[in-house]
Amino acid sequence: MNYRAVCSSCRKEHEISPAVWRCPTCGGVLELADAPKFDPALVDRRDRSVWRYRHTFPVPPQTEPVSLGEGETPLIPAEIEGRQVHFKLEYLNPSGSFKDRGTTVMVTALAASGVKEAAEDSSGNAGASFAAYAARAGIRARVFVPAAASGPKRAQIEAYGAELVPIPGPRSKAAEAVRQAAADGAVYASHNYNPIGLAGLATTAFELWETLGRDPLRNAWVIVPVGHGSNILGLARGFRILQNSGLIESLPRLVGVQALAVAPLWALKTYGLDGLGFVAEGETIAEGIRILQPVRGDAALTAVAESGGDILAVDEEAIRLGQSALARLGFYVEPTSAVVWPALMEVLKKAGKEDTIAVLLTGSGFKSTKQ
Numbered sequence: 001m002n003y004r005a006v007c008s009s010c011r012k013e014h015e016i017s018p019a020v021w022r023c024p025t026c027g028g029v030l031e032l033a034d035a036p037k038f039d040p041a042l043v044d045r046r047d048r049s050v051w052r053y054r055h056t057f058p059v060p061p062q063t064e065p066v067s068l069g070e071g072e073t074p075l076i077p078a079e080i081e082g083r084q085v086h087f088k089l090e091y092l093n094p095s096g097s098f099k100d101r102g103t104t105v106m107v108t109a110l111a112a113s114g115v116k117e118a119a120e121d122s123s124g125n126a127g128a129s130f131a132a133y134a135a136r137a138g139i140r141a142r143v144f145v146p147a148a149a150s151g152p153k154r155a156q157i158e159a160y161g162a163e164l165v166p167i168p169g170p171r172s173k174a175a176e177a178v179r180q181a182a183a184d185g186a187v188y189a190s191h192n193y194n195p196i197g198l199a200g201l202a203t204t205a206f207e208l209w210e211t212l213g214r215d216p217l218r219n220a221w222v223i224v225p226v227g228h229g230s231n232i233l234g235l236a237r238g239f240r241i242l243q244n245s246g247l248i249e250s251l252p253r254l255v256g257v258q259a260l261a262v263a264p265l266w267a268l269k270t271y272g273l274d275g276l277g278f279v280a281e282g283e284t285i286a287e288g289i290r291i292l293q294p295v296r297g298d299a300a301l302t303a304v305a306e307s308g309g310d311i312l313a314v315d316e317e318a319i320r321l322g323q324s325a326l327a328r329l330g331f332y333v334e335p336t337s338a339v340v341w342p343a344l345m346e347v348l349k350k351a352g353k354e355d356t357i358a359v360l361l362t363g364s365g366f367k368s369t370k371q
Ligand SMILES: [Zn+2]
Pocket: 007, 008, 009, 010, 011, 012, 023, 024, 025, 026, 027, 028
C-alpha cells in the first residue's frame, strides 16, 4: 500500500510506501497529506480498538489491522485542589504506553506493504510497543536503545522476541546508529519520522470528545509530556479533524511538558532562538522525553500556539513528587509521565473555573520499577 505524505521542508507531496521514512527529494521530515473528516456514523462500535476510527486512517479499508486491542482507555476523574481533573490512563494500552495507538497503524501499513524485517530506535516505550506489534505481525524487529534505558523496558522488548541493540551514550547515539542501519538498507520503522502513526495517536482526541462531549471541550486544557512531539501532534490532528468536521468549535489548549534538564521546546517557546544556546542533553529521570533535537519540534510548537496552549518545563524534584502524588491517587506511572503533575498545578492557577482539564498518563510505572 502507498499513502500520501508531504515534506515539511520542500513541501513536495509524495505517493509513498510506509517503508520510506523521509522525503525522497530532500531528506526532510514527512507529514500526512490527507485531510479526513470524522463521521460518527462511520465509527464501528463493535470494535473496541482504535480501528473503530479507521475511516480517518490513511490505510485502505480492506487492510487487516495488526491490533492488540489498543485504545478505549479509561478517563478517570479526581478532585485536585477543589477542581475536577480527568486522567486518561494511556498506560493501560497493551504494551503499557500510549505509543500503541500509533504503532498499530504503522505496523499494519508496513505489514500490508510486505515488510518482513524492520529496525526502530527508542528509549524504551516505543521500542517495546514496536516489538509487540512486530511480533503480532510476524515482522522481525531490531530495536536500538540507549544502553542506560531502564531494565524493565529492555526486558519487555526482548520478551517479544525482538533483537535488542544497546548503544552506549545518550539517546541521540541510538538514533544515529539506527540511521546508519537504515543507510545500509534496513527498513526504518521510526515512530518519530514515519508520519503514519500520527493517525493512530489522533484517536486520543476522538475518545476525549466522545467521553467528555462537545461543550466541555469548548474551554479545555489537555496536558501531555512532550519529547519528539508525536503525542501532542496526534492530539492536534485529532482535534483539528473534529473541528473541520463541525463537531467542536474551538481547539482545546495543548500543554506540552518537558523535563527542565532537556527542554529545547520550552527554551524556544520562552526565549526564542537564543534559548537554544543553553539547552543541554542533561540527566533526567524522565528518560522517555530526554530528547535534545525533537524530530517534529517546529510542528509541535506551531500546534501548541494554534491551540492557545503552552510548553512548560519542570525540575527533577517536581517530577519525583508528581510520581508520588499520582500514585497516591491510584495512578502508577513512570517518571516520564509524572511531568504532567507539576504542569497541572500551573494550569490550575490559570484555568477558568468552568474549564475542563484532561491529563494524559502516558506510561506504566511497571516500566521503571527497580529490580
Ligand atoms: Zn522534501
